[in-house]
Structures are given as C-alpha cells and as structure tokens.
Amino acid sequence: MFPIRDHNPSGRTPYVTRALIGVNIAVFLAYWFGLQSENALGYFFYTWGLVPDRVLAGQGVATVLTHMFLHGGWMHLAGNMLFLWIFGDNLEDEMGHLRFGLFYLASGLAAAALQIAGDPTSDVPMVGASGAVAGVLGGYLLLFPKARVDVLFIFVVFFRVFSIPAWIVLGIWFAVQLVNGAAATADGVAYLAHVGGFVAGLVLTIPALIKRGGKAYWAQNQGKPPHPPVEYVLRRSNIPRVPKR
Numbered sequence: 001m002f003p004i005r006d007h008n009p010s011g012r013t014p015y016v017t018r019a020l021i022g023v024n025i026a027v028f029l030a031y032w033f034g035l036q037s038e039n040a041l042g043y044f045f046y047t048w049g050l051v052p053d054r055v056l057a058g059q060g061v062a063t064v065l066t067h068m069f070l071h072g073g074w075m076h077l078a079g080n081m082l083f084l085w086i087f088g089d090n091l092e093d094e095m096g097h098l099r100f101g102l103f104y105l106a107s108g109l110a111a112a113a114l115q116i117a118g119d120p121t122s123d124v125p126m127v128g129a130s131g132a133v134a135g136v137l138g139g140y141l142l143l144f145p146k147a148r149v150d151v152l153f154i155f156v157v158f159f160r161v162f163s164i165p166a167w168i169v170l171g172i173w174f175a176v177q178l179v180n181g182a183a184a185t186a187d188g189v190a191y192l193a194h195v196g197g198f199v200a201g202l203v204l205t206i207p208a209l210i211k212r213g214g215k216a217y218w219a220q221n222q223g224k225p226p227h228p229p230v231e232y233v234l235r236r237s238n239i240p241r242v243p244k245r
Helices: 017-036 038-048 052-056 061-070 074-095 096-120 130-143 165-180 191-213 213-221
Strands: 002-006 148-155 156-163
Touching: 002 074, 002 213, 017 061, 017 074, 017 096, 017 165, 038 061, 052 061, 052 096, 052 148, 061 096, 074 156, 096 165, 096 191, 130 165, 148 165, 156 165, 165 191, 191 213
Parallel strands: none
Antiparallel strands: 002 148, 148 156
16 A cells, blocks of 8 residues: 555745755666676665764765665655655645755754664664655654545555545654564664654644644645645546456
C-alpha cells in the first residue's frame, strides 16, 4: 500500500520541490553510472553517506547534509521522490519557497541526529532523502489532515486504488516506522531517521499552523489544502476482454 497522488495540487509552482527532485536524480545518475565497480560505490557511500561513528569522531561532518542526496538504488530513489512530489508542493505553497527549503534541510538534520543517537557506534553508511521527506510528511499531516490521498493497494494479484484521508495514510506510515524503530528491526532501513524527521516536521510546522489560526484553519478548509480539489475519473480500458470458455 503506497500513495500515488493527492487531490489538491498547489496554487503556485513548487520550485524548491522540483529542484530537490532534480538534484537528487542528477546526483544519483552521476555516481550510479560514473562509478565502475561495487567497491567504488561502497567507498563512495562510506565517504559521503552518514556513518555515525565517523561523525561522532569529528570526521565527515558534512555528511549530515550530503547523505540526503544519495540513494542506494532505483527503487529507493523513486520511492522518496514520489513521496516528495505528492506531499511537498502544498507544504511549499503554504510556507513559501525559502522557508520550505530550510524546513526540508532541518528535518533531514533532525533525522540524522536521531539515527546517530540511536546507533552511535554504527559504521554502516546511511544514505537517502527519507529523513527529510519524512519531515515533509509530518508537516503535511499537521496542516492538511483530511486531504484526500489516492493509495494503490496491492495484495498478491489484486490491485485497486482507494482514496483515503491523509491522517490515515501518514498515521499508518509513521506507526510502522515507530514500531520497527523501537524493535530495532535489522532490515537495512533507517527507521529512527524516519521517526526523527517526521517528528521534526510536525514540530517545525506548528508555528505555520498557529499563524493561520490553529483549529480555525482546519475548520476553514476542512483540514485540506486551500485550493479547489481535483477529481480523478477512472475510465474503462479500451483493451478488449477475452471471456473464458
């Protein structure tokens, strides 16, 4: 189950969201095709990814930023950029371009801090925009809890798109990160970074909510972005169906 779109495109062009997606893709393509071996790729990640024990030793401090623009593979990149594309535009519209850019980086730094605090002796490099993107999810949840999000549900061979309020989609996502982070699930995913970024996004968005009137802002817009919603219509496929005999 994962989101594919929301129903409230932003009211103005999300330049920062687009720029972040463009930079992440450009950086990924540069090293993915530029490095000639697995060893070279591993060394690159160790040098520019976030390695907690190195950072605490005062080495590679810049990696608290550089790791946000690295990804371990195509699906890692695609997943993060999809979430940023769906949820980033409305948040940027409300915060403004500069504030949103700073908000994104601050969420990524908070994510890195919690990951380091939770596993300070780790020598495994952490890469990915997931922590910063998690901050975007937290901010979106606070400002637009009832925004409609289309979710693709896949169960074996069953595929269907459901329209679900953002608080359910993002609430479930955060609960999964929280449970796996608390259980120290060893599957290579930085769950603590996701939790740290999400919580930071929530906290950093509180001033924006208060400035707009708090609960009054939710009531005024029914918990959705202040833009006319878009209705998506699923049309019947032109591919002919072959009946069973």
